[in-house]
Amino acid sequence: MSRGEADHPPGDRLRTPCMKRHNKQKPTQRPQGATALAAVAGVAAAGVVLSVAELAGAFFTARAAPAIALGSTFIDFTPPWLKDFAIDTFGTNDKTALFVGMAATILVLACVLGVVAYRKWALGVAGVLLMGAVIVASVVTRAGVKPFDAIPALVGTAAGLAVLRLLATRLWRMQQRPDMSADLPSRDSKESTNPKRPEGPAASRRAFFAATGVTAAAAVLAATGGRLLGAARSNVAQARESLQLPAPAKPAPAVPAGVQSRAAGVTPWLTPTKDFYRVDTALSVPEINVQDWELRVHGLVEEEVRLRFQDLLDAELIESHVSLTCVSDPVGGDLAGNAKWLGMPIREVLKMVRPQAGADMVLSTSIDGFSASTPLEVLQDGRDAMLAIGMNGEALPLEHGYPVRMVVPGLYGFVSATKWVVDLEVTRFADSTAYWTQRGWSERGPIKTMARVEVPRPFAKVAAGRVTIGGAAWAQTRGITKVEVQIDNGPWTEAELSTEASLITWRQWSFDWDATAGPHYIKARATDGAGELQTDQRADPVPDGSSGWQSVMVTVE
Ligand SMILES: Nc1nc2c(c(=O)[nH]1)N[C@H]1C(S)=C(S)[C@@H](COP(=O)(O)O)O[C@H]1N2
Ligand SMILES: [Mo]
Numbered sequence: 001m002s003r004g005e006a007d008h009p010p011g012d013r014l015r016t017p018c019m020k021r022h023n024k025q026k027p028t029q030r031p032q033g034a035t036a037l038a039a040v041a042g043v044a045a046a047g048v049v050l051s052v053a054e055l056a057g058a059f060f061t062a063r064a065a066p067a068i069a070l071g072s073t074f075i076d077f078t079p080p081w082l083k084d085f086a087i088d089t090f091g092t093n094d095k096t097a098l099f100v101g102m103a104a105t106i107l108v109l110a111c112v113l114g115v116v117a118y119r120k121w122a123l124g125v126a127g128v129l130l131m132g133a134v135i136v137a138s139v140v141t142r143a144g145v146k147p148f149d150a151i152p153a154l155v156g157t158a159a160g161l162a163v164l165r166l167l168a169t170r171l172w173r174m175q176q177r178p179d180m181s182a183d184l185p186s187r188d189s190k191e192s193t194n195p196k197r198p199e200g201p202a203a204s205r206r207a208f209f210a211a212t213g214v215t216a217a218a219a220v221l222a223a224t225g226g227r228l229l230g231a232a233r234s235n236v237a238q239a240r241e242s243l244q245l246p247a248p249a250k251p252a253p254a255v256p257a258g259v260q261s262r263a264a265g266v267t268p269w270l271t272p273t274k275d276f277y278r279v280d281t282a283l284s285v286p287e288i289n290v291q292d293w294e295l296r297v298h299g300l301v302e303e304e305v306r307l308r309f310q311d312l313l314d315a316e317l318i319e320s321h322v323s324l325t326c327v328s329d330p331v332g333g334d335l336a337g338n339a340k341w342l343g344m345p346i347r348e349v350l351k352m353v354r355p356q357a358g359a360d361m362v363l364s365t366s367i368d369g370f371s372a373s374t375p376l377e378v379l380q381d382g383r384d385a386m387l388a389i390g391m392n393g394e395a396l397p398l399e400h401g402y403p404v405r406m407v408v409p410g411l412y413g414f415v416s417a418t419k420w421v422v423d424l425e426v427t428r429f430a431d432s433t434a435y436w437t438q439r440g441w442s443e444r445g446p447i448k449t450m451a452r453v454e455v456p457r458p459f460a461k462v463a464a465g466r467v468t469i470g471g472a473a474w475a476q477t478r479g480i481t482k483v484e485v486q487i488d489n490g491p492w493t494e495a496e497l498s499t500e501a502s503l504i505t506w507r508q509w510s511f512d513w514d515a516t517a518g519p520h521y522i523k524a525r526a527t528d529g530a531g532e533l534q535t536d537q538r539a540d541p542v543p544d545g546s547s548g549w550q551s552v553m554v555t556v557e
Contacts, residue, residue: 034175038117038118038119038171040212041117042111042164043110045114045117046131046160048156049160050223051218051219051221051226052219053155054152054226055229056151056152058227058229066152066156068283068284069138069139070102070134070135072282072283072368074102075098075281075283080542109131113127114164114167124168128157131157132154135156142369167212170207170208173207174204174208236287239290240402243395245389245393246313248318249317251319253502256499256501259498259500259507260508261454261510262468262470262496263454263455263471263511265454266455266470266472266510267472269498269505269506271338273400276339276400277326277337279413281370281435286366288420293403294307294308295424299424299426300356301354302353303352303353305353307349309404312344315344315348317343317389319340319390320340320341321501321505323338323476324338324339325476326413327413327414327545328541329450329545330546331546331548331549332452332458332550336452339392340390341386341388341390345384345386346379346387346406349424350362353426361374362425363423363427363434364416364424365423366401366418366421366422368420371434371435372417373415374406375429375444376426378408378411383408383410384407385416388407400419401418401421404420405417406419409476409477409504414434415445416445440542445545447474448535448546449526451473452472453470453522454470456469456554457552458552459553459554459555461556461557462555462556463515463557467515469522470509470510472509473507475526475534476504476505476506477504478532479502479507481529482497485511487513487523493511495511516556518555518556519553519554520555522552522554524549535548
């Protein structure tokens, strides 16, 4: 049996994989388990592509990290229903779920790749190149990435191809004499002394496992090394720690006494930073050096301006308590928080650039490509819309937008609160659309009036007698003037409002209830400063925020 009989390149130096073989014969019998081993080879090769790219990527920007870029692309291409399903099912673990899903997908594709390469090498090459192309594409389409950043993926692809070739060769050799799969020690010893002699299938099998083991170990090392190296190179977290915030030219008014609800268990009026909700599309938190940060303000303006971080430190800063709310917050949900922000008023920035007539929107873009469309007039009126650098007396936490984010009272975050902001384009709603608008959400997002029952919790069991119900209500920029509570089908009764700190912060409330045994429903609704009663019309978060009166079922014992 000559070595050329296999329908796969035997790894012979004289036969390149691309060479056409004319004397095709029936393939020799595939050794038992060869397909499984080929799948293993595929997984090893894919692992090498990713891990070597990761290691090489550590020498580049964090944004060029292949796994992260792939994940982000995965997110961008996830249909909204699947995204909603993931968020509903996995909640704040949705990013972990994404990585698990991605890993499973890659695993399956890698198995297929191995088997295909084993049977038809040219297709295997095509598969690895395709994988490389997908990674390159997802890296270079990230915002703020230079073409240069594609290099790690190319290095990884080359390494993966080499490994696949190596492992496939072992498998092909095993196939040459499947009848000789028994291990013959005498042959082995000869082999070790005579390297010219072709190795037998058993030796090939051992060599395959040895090579796979070494590959797997190298891949794990490369990936771990890449991660550690990347982390060590990034000193952004330390720089944040030592950042000294300037004092505001206009400090926040003192918080009046009595803002906190009387009801025990209602969330603190001022949300501690560590408990502040987080919503964004960023798989890895962008790490920006303040020295590198620059905000380009351009578009329909008389004069383009570029702001450095030092410009913000030198500006007349304002400080203000603002409650943020996410458009995805369901009725009664907890995607809302109240913090003290420090920043430069955006209207001052707009004064510098002087928007042209006809402009009606500012498209803000983050370093990772998220964007938000904010009405221009909202950024020019008297509200405390700002380029924030501080949150609750400290530099912004990395995950809340360090070093600079937008905070705009009265608008949901998806159209206003751009974190890691690097670009403001003065434009028109007719000309540009933001990230979520492209995905079926509204282009504008004023916050809807909402009352939330926080205690008792839904389905709580409470003792009969005096129960203090409590929660928060918000209608940022309009304020809350009334909260009413209804027990079962009883009359709507006014709750006790806590002190109002401002129109752009939430307002807490409490309500004393003489609870009698049995199941009961507690409903709440708010009225805003314009005298408008919160609508009882139920709406889902998509496209512009949930609405309806919350109803909480409790059992009194
Ligand atoms: N860069 C970036 N900024 C973003 C987002 C995002 O996905 N990326 N999400 C927005 C949304 S939908 C909300 S509700 C707020 C949440 O801000 P937080 O995470 O600080 O609470 O950030 C906004 N800013
Ligand atoms: Mo949001």
